[in-house]
Amino acid sequence: MARGSRYCVPFRRRREGKTDYRLRKALVLSGKPRLVVRGTLNNVIAQIIVAKPHGDEVLVSAHSRELAKKYGWKASKGNIPAAYLTGLLCGLKAKAQGIREAILDIGLHSPCKGSRVLSVLKGVLDAGINVQHSEEKLPDEKRMKGEHVAQYAERLSSNPEEYQSKFSKYLEQKLPPESLPKHFEKVKKDIISAFKSEGKKT
DSSP: OOTTTTTTOHHHHHHOOOOOOOHHHHHHHHOOOOOEEESSSSSSEEEEEEEEEEEEEEEEEEHHHHHHHHHHSSSSSSHHHHHHHHHHHHHHHHHHOOOOOEEEEETTOOOTTTTTHHHHHHHHHHHEEOOOGGGGGGHHHHHHHHHHHHHHHHHHHTTTTHHHHTTTTHHHOOGGGGHHHHHHHHHHHHHHHHHHHHHHHO
């Protein structure tokens, strides 16, 4: 494809759809730590990062795999409830290190209402970290707890074959999908209790 003489090739990460350099520059110039949220097909990652002359420095990191390893999470590690709990875990870790505010960095993700990215943000906010946001974009409380999954499972319960097919991963973990909201609340409580007990020790 022909290009004019003044055409400049975009940076590699921009060409690959990985980095919006204009947005990154604005975030770095804010001088605040960045709450970086990234999602894969099966997991969610939340980090508090500061920009340094030698490169980005990760102050705090939380991965949805920690929910299963440390707090007994049995459901999917890439869904909306897991995203919220990962954000809560990241926020509590940040608070324990004296971090009080951050600015949201979602990369090239679109800030769609109720998305996993904004579920992570809600978890960080509930942990007590101040992050500028728009209230109307935050996820619905019921959806964040997984009540939509529980309701869907109840509708499918009359069709055992489809129920087994859709929720095989839940059933392998001996977690009925109808119990997801209760399981969510238990894991949330365990995460908060763990940091309260650590705070008493110090």
